[in-house]
Amino acid sequence: TRRITAPEIKSRKGATPIVALTSYHATTARIADEHADILLVGDSLGMVLYAMDSTLGVTLDMMIMHGKAVVRGSKKAMVVVDMPFGSYEESPEAAFRSASRVMQETGCGAVKLEGGVQMAGTIRFLTQRGIPVMAHIGLTPQSINTLGGFKTQGRDTALWPLIKADAQAVSEAGAFSVVIEGVVEPLAAEISREIAIPTIGIGGSRECDGQILVLEDMLGYNPKPPRFVKVYGAVGDAIDQAVKAYADDVRSRQFPGDENVYPLK
Ligand code: KIV
Numbered sequence: 001t002r003r004i005t006a007p008e009i010k011s012r013k014g015a016t017p018i019v020a021l022t023s024y025h026a027t028t029a030r031i032a033d034e035h036a037d038i039l040l041v042g043d044s045l046g047m048v049l050y051a052m053d054s055t056l057g058v059t060l061d062m063m064i065m066h067g068k069a070v071v072r073g074s075k076k077a078m079v080v081v082d083m084p085f086g087s088y089e090e091s092p093e094a095a096f097r098s099a100s101r102v103m104q105e106t107g108c109g110a111v112k113l114e115g116g117v118q119m120a121g122t123i124r125f126l127t128q129r130g131i132p133v134m135a136h137i138g139l140t141p142q143s144i145n146t147l148g149g150f151k152t153q154g155r156d157t158a159l160w161p162l163i164k165a166d167a168q169a170v171s172e173a174g175a176f177s178v179v180i181e182g183v184v185e186p187l188a189a190e191i192s193r194e195i196a197i198p199t200i201g202i203g204g205s206r207e208c209d210g211q212i213l214v215l216e217d218m219l220g221y222n223p224k225p226p227r228f229v230k231v232y233g234a235v236g237d238a239i240d241q242a243v244k245a246y247a248d249d250v251r252s253r254q255f256p257g258d259e260n261v262y263p264l265k
């Protein structure tokens with residue numbers, strides 16, 4: 001089977017909703033690949049896997065390692081790898097050097113980067129040189145220090161034109177889709193109606209052309225998930241129960257059983 005491509009995703013504007021999930025390694029990639037159109041190797045891995053308190057400490061080498069694992073673990077979905085903080089903002093040329101490494105070393109189908117109007121030139125530079133780009137606007141976690149925290153965007157309707165301009169700019173620059181994160185619902189809906197490329201919501205709107213969640217959030221690892229998460233599983237509890245059962249078995253010498261050891265004959 002052939003993987004879903006950037007042009008295929010782009011052509012899904014206003015059609016069947018695009019199903020996207022994050023994946024950071026081969027195990028989750030193999031499972032999510034059965035159901036999702038896009039697997040995003042998000043820089044949220046810094047917080048989810050490495051217990052960082054923001055995404056700013058994630059490096060290009062980390063993204064490449066995890067990107068390779070997700071590409072190897074999947075067959076059908078398009079794999080998109082996040083460009084980490086510091087690897088693309090300086091110039092289109094710097095972005096191309098980083099993004100071409102990501103494409104070459106992981107075999108992914110596209111990269112994602114944060115920013116709207118400011119990044120439009122970079123998005124155009126990359127797409128014109130063979131690198132499909134997914135954009136990311138609204139609450140952009142790599143900018144928490146200038147945004148002042150993980151704050152929902154667009155509560156002040158006077159600022160809607162700025163966010164709309166970001167959406168329009170990335171669309172016109174050639175992005176094949178755009179993540180809209182942490183934006184008030186009516187604004188996410190309006191943007192989805194107004195721009196030509198698919199919008200993928202997370203804390204967006206059901207009018208977005210697709211949705212994305214952090215897999216670990218929807219699986220129920222996070223005891224206090226944010227409002228935009230719908231919890232579909234109790235995997236945190238399942239791990240807790242399994243680990244407790246194992247610990248009890250070891251302490252009571254129930255494990256290993258006869259079936260788990262190698263008899264001489
Ligand atoms: O890093 C990430 O997981 C993301 C998604 C939440 C869109 O950028």
Ligand code: NA
Binds near residue numbers: 042043044082
């Ligand atoms: Na991200």
